[in-house]
Amino acid sequence: MSDAQQTGGVSAGGEPRQSGAVGRLLAFAGPRRALTYLGCALSAVSMLVSFGPYICIWFAARDLIAVAPNWPAATGIAAYGWWALGFAVASIALYFTGLMCTHLAAFRCASNMRKRATAHLMHASLGYFDTHASGALRRVVDGCAAETEGLLAHKLPDTAGSIAMIVGMLVLFFVFDWRLGAACLVPVAVSLACMFHMMSGRGMGFMTRYMESLVKMNKTGTEYVRGIPVLKVFQQTVRSFRAFHDAIEEFTVLAQDYAVKWCQTPQALSLTFISAAAVFLVPVVALIAPGEADVARLATNFAFYAIFSAVIPTAMTRVMFMSEAFQSAADAVSRVEEAIAAPVVEAPAAPKAPRDNSVTLEDVSFTYEGADEPALDHVSFSVPAGATVALVGPSGGGKTTAASLVPRFWDADSGRVAVGGVDVRQMDPHDLMDRVAFVFQANRLFSQSILENVRAARPAATREEVLAALSAAQCDDILAKLPEGVDTVYGAEGVHLSGGEVQRLMIARAILKDAPIVVLDEATAFADPENEAKIQAAFKRLARGRDGAPRTVLMVAHRLSTVRAADKIVVLDRGRAVEQGTHDELVRAGGLYARMWADYERAVSWRISSAERGVA
Template sequence: MEQEKKKKQSSFSRLLEFTGNYKTLTILGCVLSCISTIMSFAPYVCIYFIIKSMFAAWPDLSSAVLIDTYGWCAMGFAAGSILVYFCGLLCTHLAAFRTAKNMKRTAMRHVVGLPMGYFSRQDSGRLRKIIDDNASLTETLLAHQIPDAVGAIVAPIVILILLFVFDWRLGILCLVPLIIGAVFQFGMYGGKNADAMKKYMDSLEDINAQAVEYVRGIPVVKVFQQTVYSFKNFYASIMNYKKFASDCAVNSRIPMVGFTVSSNAAFAFLIPAAILLIGTVADPRNFLLDFLFYILFAPACSSMLMRMLYAANTLMKAGQAVDRLDKILNEKALVEPQHPKKPQDATVSFENVTFTYAGATEPALNNMSFSVQRGKTLALVGPSGGGKTTAASLIPRFFDADNGSVKIGGVDVREIASEDLMRQVAFVFQDSRLFKDSILENIRAAKPGATREEVLAAVHAARCDDILEKLPNGLDTVIGADGVYVSGGEQQRIALARAILKDAPIVVLDEATAFADAENEAAIQKAFSALIKSKTVIMIAHRLTTIKNADEILVIDEGKVKERGNHDTLLKADGLYSQMWKDYQASIVWKVRKEAVK
């Protein structure tokens, strides 16, 4: 219901919701903009009366009355208009900065509460674009374009009054090009161009996402001496952006030319009309006075239309920005239990669990059941895409099961507070990420209050001493700074130190040796003993030698448990695991022979 309510609201109404207590400043800024707009037209009236006084005194201009007074009034209104407009912008800028901050804060708070599985489906570049750039776009809208747009709405009322108060015939002639310009303006931002703007914003997000992925892959490009064209997705996103940017420009070409010409074409109507009408009026001098006023006033009308044009453009972009931010905010956050429970122990059990990824037609897990007791190691093996990682990701609620339940210590994980759940589980992923920070802080991320001695103990237990020895500042070395990097295997060992420091009762190892060479794999295997001691361990691996000593092995394929038992039992069963073992042994022999040939 809440999402449907948001959809029914206008983008501007949704934007004002983010202003919070600063909504009053936004409204005040718009009111001051209206006052400034009205005051900006007063100098034209003053100039009209100055010319009128001069005409009345002609040829003895020294006898003209109130010229000084009207002149000072014109200057006063002009200066006052600028001052009031400045105060209005000051109000809207304060509100805009707070609104952008609120948008980013609201989005980030919501993102933090989303299931971790959400981030596996999102590009970091696209998320950054939506949260950061789109919030900044709305900042420009509120700070400048909204007060300008409100002023532009008031301006036509003042203009209509001034156009018809002196000579209605000349007023109509001034109004005709404005109407034509407004029609062109609507054509520029309505119809297919509105849809083109959406596609343009989509292409901007896509190119941001692909650019991030490309930068991350630059080492691969250099190693294999490829070019940007080897990253087809990035190249395709560039061309897609080029297409939509060009389409927007081409589609706006004729309307923009028509708008510019027509909004500035008042002279083409006024001058011929003045020539035709001046001979028919009773007072040619008064008619000439009116004509001069309209000649001076027409450019102000054109300027008003131009402000409306820019305001409409920014409003459209901001509407798209708010809609995209709403897509993130409409993502279902991790539901916290109203009455959280505490697990009795570190036993992990799956009871008839079924789970299907969003948009998939077949379940990733189908009626899966198993249990692993505290102090025991359970290994998940099987063909790629069989559901091993999916099963492990349900334990810390990266996703929630569609049917059945995942339990820790007899309590459904959905009934455990997320903070308590995270304290129960430690992860070592196959692609562990390190922050651009010191190794000390990278490891201490698992336990922010840990002392340096505790971190060093975890480093030693993870067999990372040799890594520290070769780094310039040891534990205080900043990864990624001054050309300091570590290999994939060393990165895994640092991640293991992080998991050891956390000292959680449940440990999930997802291909923890995937990027390790023989030396690093041997160190990681030794570190496992410190990590998994007296813990509930769920281990995913393709290198079957790493799990042959597991207490129980589950062979998972097509989301189902095909076989279960220990290593010897499964070999004797001569099933899928036995065949996997034979294939693995054959690959090792092939690798050894290949090394011997070298």
């Protein structure tokens, strides 16, 4: 069954359906959605039963007033009391049973939302995670699912109870004395008018903006926490981290503008009227009492309505929170559906196997979502099997984009990316990933041992194979300084590594994977001279397979010293392949690469001198 069929919230084309938020939510609960309906029904019955004590009070007041002042003659008072107690206990029992049902459905719904969103994201293209921050995705997958629990477990049964309460309240308003009932409707009408005011104008769409602000604050907050060491080094505060500071300010302004400027007066007016509902009975009684034939009955009705009016604040407050909960749930389920609609790496019905390990880009164009200019514009080049091809060029030229199309982090908008003569879109994604190993400039280690971090590339690898890969990646000095060697847990008890050392561990992963194609993206970006020398030695080992045969290597580099020995160099500028050839050929051509090489040579020859002027 597809995600769309399971959730009922996403159409075949990936667009959210226009059905109600509650219906889309309940689709996640599966068979347990029936418990939601049962729980809501029990909650509604519970609310109707809760009116029993008020009716018993009316009967008791009627009998007492009828025999006043001979109170002992009212012999049915005790029975009314027991009936009232029975109604109260029954109401609580029904409500508790209803909540048990809705909680079981709510927990299953939230669990399924998390599972299905996570399972879908596991098949999403890796490029999707470059454009969606981890903090924002965590907020969507976990936070939005948690918000729906409150709606299904509490707000939905309370809504059913509120509807039953309002219907029952309106009936009781006019059962005993329609004039006093009409007086009780005045604060209800005022409260409803205030609510409509709060939900109109700025209130329309507030919950969507509110959730967007929360997601943004969560995302930038995660980035801020990761950047705390930098802030501390430079003695800065949160104001220096402009994105997080602005997100907090935006959320503050949004909340204050809505709560204070838009809702403060109508909310205060609503609470004042519904809390003083009994006050509206007094002038009505004063007007009708002089002409009333049965004053005792009027007094009984007045007592009933004065006590029963206490239900009004509860009913109206539930209605108010009910609308807020539905807005929140609608936004939450929409965001989860967006995550479930994330583009996935589709497996072809009849996958093809490549004939060799060559890589080819044929007239490839690609534009990132929301970008005005293409990242790649009709780019073509080839990497023969066993050859090393380097991508160089100015920043933003499209080097990383071109490399990321090979393992299908993204799919080309036009043109063809092929491995062994087969379009990568016609290959089984698992087969493609098994054939490609990649080392990026931004790598993260798990909070596990170094052994398990490297073994992640091939979980079935033995300890000896992991140690051999680490040695081949020039990591012996790293293991020597760790307290427990390869079994040291990264990040525990102050165990951290430099960027260059982490890069060597990533190369060890790639060596252990033993994939025939290797993609390197700025692999020496964080390396000091000593680490760079070791990384270069690790590259030479990585470029050879376990059997000694050369691997196919596509490398992205800014340090031109790392690409001199490449079999071919492709120069990318503004999304186009402007030059191709060996180092010597490109230098003789006198084009962009030759200028970049001249700049590089001047940079490496620059040094601080002890001469009188200070700089040579």
